[in-house]
Amino acid sequence: MSESSRDLPTPKTSTLAAIPPQKRPLKDRLPVISQLRQSVGLQRGMLVAGLIIVAVFILIAVFAPLIAPFGWAQQKLPDGTSFGTQQPPNATNILGTTVSGFDVFSRVIWGAQTAFLVIVAGIVCSIFLGIALGLISGYFGGWLDRILVVICDAIYAFPSLLLAIVMTIVISRGQSNLWGGVMATALSITVVFVPQYFRVIRAEVVRVKQEPFVESARVIGVPTGRILIRHVLRNSTRSLPVVITLNASESILTLAGLGFLGFGIEATQAAEWGYDLNRAIADVTSGIWWTGVFPGVAIVLVVLGITLVGESLNDLSDPRLRKRRRAGGAA
């Protein structure tokens, strides 16, 4: 069969070569941006709403010193006049003051900073360990894998809050300063979330390692370390963004839970929403709403924003759940 006799109308390799290979532009390859660009309708609305909330939250956390009019433990104006306790919203304290005479608005703003710290600490502590364990356990299998899976199942039975209480006692001997509270939360979150990262990565690795391209790497004689990093890990991070958002919202909830139970960070050390809620319980019955509503709304909004982002990313990364614009050409 000579080359000239086969003239199928398929584009020939030589004609294809004239078209320069297209590299996808950077904006299509960044994880969140690319998903934002391909989303439509309600899914896009959810993602945009989530992203806006998260962006506002991060901006507030970073610029808290500029935004907050007072410090988190400030009870007096610089000229020495006291705010007064349980004052309703007024010109000086736009969201009122707490039972201890702190400015509610300032504490909500500074609280964002604490919440942001706990998110970062929680993710950093769990992500590396979880991914490393998942990769090794999934790829090598065998007894190590079995043991790790059993341990992870057992850890699911642990209430993270109880663990966090133990952690606070271990880390700061019950004295609640900023880092003690943040690290106690982060570490207890780590214990709960390492298994989550482990499971997600392990499941992907088990799938990917059976793919022919991993086998072909083995046949070529690629060293195991190189296979793990270059061929397996890079193809196994698909569902990571979703777990990261879960991890982040769980971190905030645990920190707030600790504070609410009285194991959190003391008011003089840092502002923390859960602690403020705890102090606001007594106020509710006396009709003082501003001490409880604002920190509560802050917690709800941040968790909502992060969950929205996570949910939309999950839907968008799955082609079966992803909505597309209808093709108009056929009608």
Added chain:
Amino acid sequence: MTDIAEIRDLRVTFATDGEPVHAINGIDLQAHAGEVVAIVGESGSGKTVTANTLLGLLPETATMSGAVVIRGREGQQTDVVHATHKQLRAMRGRDAAMVFQEPSTALNPVYTIGWQIIEGLRAHGKINRKDARAQAIDILRRVGIPDPERRIDDYPHQFSGGQKQRVVIAMALVLNAGLIIADEPTTALDVTVQAEILDLLRRCRDQFGATIVLITHNMGVVADLADRVIVMYRGDIVEQAPVRELFAAPQQEYTRELLAAVPHVGRGKSSTQDPALEAPASPPAGSLVVADNVQIGYPGRFGSAGVVAVKGASFWIGPGEVVGLVGESGSGKTTIGRAMVGLTQVVGGSMTVLGQEMFHVKPRHLRAQRADIGFVFQDPATSFNPLLTIADCIAEPLVVHGRASSTAAARGRVNELLDAVRLPTNFGDRYPHELSGGQRQRASLARALALDPKLLIADEPTSALDVSVQAKVLELFVQLQKELGFACLFISHDLAVIDEVADRIIVLQRGVIREQGTTAQVLNNPADPYTVELLASLPVPDPVAQEGRRADWEKARAVSRGQ
């Protein structure tokens, strides 16, 4: 003659992340009562979309226009394009039914097959349990399930692939649907089973009076079963003609090319080889692989005895020779290929590959010889890391074995390799998904040949490709083998493909070698009844010759089963 199905000016468009894809661009076709219409075409031709449209099974992302009319046996008419969900549900099963490609996924694994057949009956009209069961048993008997009274309560996994396909056909027949749409009904099956399923489909037409729309890419199947053929290409109908006319005198260039590309036993090395040439009885000096009663298996969990897939095989691969390994699924052919590179374990006997004994071998002992063995995988779509460019993938063996310091430094050699497999060098900058199947398989060949291996193992390298692409890849393979002179183990289930490339053939069945000899010997004068049956089951792309072969096949089957 009435038309059971009629398609008028059908257009189907799919919404995707990028531009909308026009899958069907305005086609007209009819299926007359009591005939088998074959729709053939390569992947992407729109044949499966057409079949799914007939039952209204397109996904939500599709937009249709035109008319698709299905006429039932009682004269009901349904226009699938404009029908409501309720009308479609009533039509499916009653007027038209589907036989899917993969019988193992078309049946629900958690219900008995009887339950699944009866569910269809109960969905269309009231019928009491006893009658429904009696009807289900009756239909199972008629599609050739032995002992249907007992087997009706079995689960899908208790049936073989061919039997599962029979059950799926029974589900289509039980409601007496006038139209059966068979989407690649035999692609997932072995040739010997394929012949039986084709026989059954022929009986569906003759005994049940069903009209069959057969979707396939296999020209042999078309020649065996179809009355009329419709050739599709990229969403358009290229040609339609009665089967004998189409094969004897194709009108269109595309059809001619398609038919010419179909491999055909007796056109390859079996016709050019000297038939008197005897294969040596013992491994010649310098053989790259020598297996002596080798057993290959998969260990069970926690040291329990596993499965032995190859039960004592003795063969060799001489220097510069292409050995074809043929067998049906489960015969252990892939297992042998994988054992040569240590992906499966040798559990008994002896196999030396390039002088290294593979029994009880440690992976680190294999590292040195990896450079001398190339491996081409079956599915080019998955054998490349999707996140690396083609050049990165081809450079990987060069970098790993220290022939190049980095991917960039290897680019010169990579370009040479791309050139050798007739790919433009700038394809190296593309990602695997930006190449077509045939191009990817060429790149795969380039990667396997990167280190100038002495031995190449090709595991069904063309079975995932369209026929025209397959022909080109095989041509390239034969040429490269001549130029570079590597020895090769070529694994395939298709005797016609083996005929094109192999010097010597080994026929494997259930882990045992049934026959080995030169290509001319095995294909022209098969000694073993199994080889005879295998050859007879293979439908040839010629309706006239195929009719004669059908009688041979029935004889061969009787002999093979009798012993």
